[in-house]
Amino acid sequence: CAKKAKTPKDSNNDLAACRMLLSELEAHQDAWPFLSPVRHKSVPGYRKVIKKPMDFSTIKEKLTNNLYLNLETFIIDVNLVFDNCQKFNEDDSEIGRAGHRMRRFFDKRWTELL
Numbered sequence: 275c276a277k278k279a280k281t282p283k284d285s286n287n288d289l290a291a292c293r294m295l296l297s298e299l300e301a302h303q304d305a306w307p308f309l310s311p312v313r314h315k316s317v318p319g320y321r322k323v324i325k326k327p328m329d330f331s332t333i334k335e336k337l338t339n340n341l342y343l344n345l346e347t348f349i350i351d352v353n354l355v356f357d358n359c360q361k362f363n364e365d366d367s368e369i370g371r372a373g374h375r376m377r378r379f380f381d382k383r384w385t386e387l388l
């Protein structure tokens with residue numbers, strides 16, 4: 275089917291959806307590992323293993339500076355947070371489990387927007 279043209283209104287709706295989704299992520303009880311950048315200087319191996327660090331405060335900064343083209347590019351960064359977490363943490367660990375719970379919550383919420 276023909277791709278629907280993106281109007282300014284569509285972009286504003288995407289932006290509102292991103293802001294709403296991000297605030298829900300930040301308010302989640304399992305968000306604590308992801309609220310600010312991993313202090314890679316005090317986490318041995320993190321900088322070597324994780325090529326593209328990402329966290330909710332960085333996403334908020336990018337949203338504020340209009341660096342997301344649409345909902346898709348925002349979702350890519352949120353998924354990067356959870357993919358990094360899975361790569362660096364055992365599934366059976368505090369942070370690993372929080373990451374899985376947060377990913378499940380996010381997937382449910384943004385798909386409810388479609």
Ligand SMILES: Cc1nnc(-c2cnn(C)c2N)n1CCCn1ccnc1
Binds near residue numbers: 308312317358363369
């Ligand atoms: C996110 C995330 N992924 N791995 C870590 C981490 C930080 N230190 N260690 C040993 C990890 N595996 N993090 C950041 C967790 C941030 N945190 C830790 C305690 N309170 C916040």
